[in-house]
Amino acid sequence: MNGFQPFGVSPEILKAIADMGFEEPSPIQKEAIPKILAGLDVIGQAQTGTGKTAAFGIPIVERVDPDRSEVQALVLTPTRELAIQVSGEIRRIAKYKKVKALPVYGGQSIGHQIRALRLGVHVVIGTPGRLIDHIERGTLRLDGVRILVLDEADEMLDMGFIEDIERILKALPTERQTLLFSATMPEEIRRLAARYMKHPETVKVTRETVTAPSIEQVYYKVLEKNKVDALCRILDTEETELGIIFCRTKKGVDELTEQLQARGYLVDALHGDLSQAQRDKVMADFRSGRIEYLIATDVAARGLDISNVSHVINFDIPQDPESYVHRIGRTGRAGKKGIAITLVTPREMKQLRVIEQVAKTKIQPRSLPTAEETNERRLAAFLAEVREAMEGAVHPLAERAAATLLDEYDTEKLVRGLVHLALKDDLLLELDPGYDFGETGAEAGMVRFFLNVGKNINITPKRLVDELSQLAGITPEEIGRIDIFDRFTFVEVSESAAPFVYEALKQGRLFGTRVFVEPAKPKARRS
Structure with a gap:
């Protein structure tokens, strides 16, 4: 049974949530979703990474009527990056419903946004300045809005948006539901809530207890296509007593169990679809050492108390810092040594940084065994x-x-x-690098990429180096020559880093802007 079923949301949303890997609601979701579905105004005090987007996104998708082609929910965010992120999450929740969400922010063509609004949108997520632009042009009609969300309200206050927010609030129907989410509650935010909200219910989630245990924590940077091969290398080189491998979904658990068993590893699956008798047998095999690794979801591993787990491996990166802390806390018990290993694809580097920041920990990089x-x-x-x-x-x-x-x-x-x-069947070849970039006009040992953005989104060499280091998990030393023009950029990276940079940017974003990346053509090189 999906942990979101008691909320009474539609089967389409439950299916989408399962696809996203959510099995159980986070504390903010557990508290806020029933109140929001009941139509109450809600103040949620919660930080990024607590699952607050889904806390308001699930009720919005549930309550929006896809047959009415008007804007029915409005979400205000302080930055375009957050607008894009929130929009993406709402779209994933609405995967099986005909609910359309659109991010609206400065720095993107307003003409494109106007066309999208004309075609019909149910949920608009935007920054205050650009929303006011549309309101004044008459391209965004707000008379059908029934739900308003102020996300990261304290950030909007710090950025000087309070007057813009009040202008938007005054343009909205008075008969609406207002939801306010903020990590802190400064006096001005309280006054705003008192003026524009009706008897709001407060939901507060703190993170004071989210601190990673003092065990060894490492991560391996891997390409998505090489994840299973990379995991096998790690398993072959670690001296394991007992280990738990975490996957995001039950389907992922079953697939990985099958793949590892086929390769001869002593593993078995643990997830919510097992009967109690099956679960007991798997646990007895694990405790006795008949299997070395338990492959589990977060929910299935809840309540396990095994003192001699030497390794916790995150095959899928956890969806939030709390899950990370709960997972890795299962090793290093009773004074024994333990290690937590996380596999990270280029697109997950930002999530790794959020976990480090919130859990107040440092996860050290390691190179895969050759x-x-x-x-x-x-x-x-x-x-x-x-x-x-x-x-x-x-x-x-x-x-x-x-x-x-x-x-x-x-x-x-x-x-x-x-x-x-x-x-002959056991000896390995080197991992497939995944890409043949060919001749790109780069220095020896480097690969040169073309990006379709440049000075038009305020790229500077330092900003680009910092962003690529964060996005792809590479060092600044692996980045070479950078040539920035008005609307495009060339950047060289080392051959070993190139697949990670390419995968991080492919269909991805740079400074919040969707970017196109491809290997450069040799003739494009400038002397």
Whole structure:
């Protein structure tokens, strides 16, 4: 049963939430969603990363009527980055409903926004300045708005938007539901709430307890297509007593369990679809060491109390810092050493930084073991097995086969063939880099990319270096020459970093603006 079912939201929303990997509501969602669905005004005191977007996004999608082609909900955000983020989340929640959401912000063509509004939008998410622009042009009609959200109200106050907010509030119908979310509640925000909200209910979620335990925490940067191969390398090189591998969804748990079992790893699945008898058997196998790794969702692992877990591995990065802290707290118990390992794709680097910031911790980067290192360990393990087998009794059939082969081949050739037969399916190749960028006109050892943005979005070399370091998890030293023009940019990065930069930017955003990236053509190089 999905933990969101008791809210009484439609099956389409429950299905979308499951796709997003949400199994249980976060504290802010548990408190706020029923009140918002009941039509009450709500003040939510919560920080970024607590799940507050879904706390108002789920009720908005539930209550909007897709058959009415007018704006029915308005969300005010302080920045275009947040407007894009909130819009993306509402669209994911509305995946199976015909509810259209549109982000509206400065720096993007107003003509494009006007066309989208004319075609019909149900939810508008925007920054105050651009929203006022549309209101004054008559391109955004607000008479159908029934729900207003002020998101990160304290940030909007700090940025000097309070007068703009009041202008928008006065243009809205008085008969509406108002929701206000803010990490802090300065006096001016309280006055705003008193003036424009009707008997608001307050929901408060604090993060004082969200602190990561003092165990070793590392992350490996991986490409999405290499995740399973990368995980196998890590499993092969870690000395594990017992480990828990976390996936975001039940489907993900089943798929990874199947893939690892097929490769010979001692793993089993734990999720909400198992009967109590199945769950008990898996846990008995885990505690006795018959399986080394439990593959689980957050919900399925709740309440587990096992003292000798040496490794927690986040195959999928947690959706919020609280989940991260709960997951990694399952290792290093009873004074024992533990390690928490997280696999991070380029698009998840920002989420990793949020976890570090909120959980007040530092997660150290590690390089994946090479094929050569992993193969050396596998070879050592094989030789140990052979030596152990030579000390024990030999089956008569094995002796007969050995005698036959020794008659046909010399000893050295025979041993070489047997070792090759035993190891040929186990020895690894280097991971597929994923992309062949070809000749791009870069310096030796570098790849040169073309970006379709430049001075028009205020790119500077320093801003670009900082942003690429954050987005792709690379060091500034891996970034080479940068050429910035009015509407495009060329940037060189090291060959090893290039796949991560490409994947981070492909269909992604730079400073909140959608960006197109491709390998540069050699002739485009300037001297």
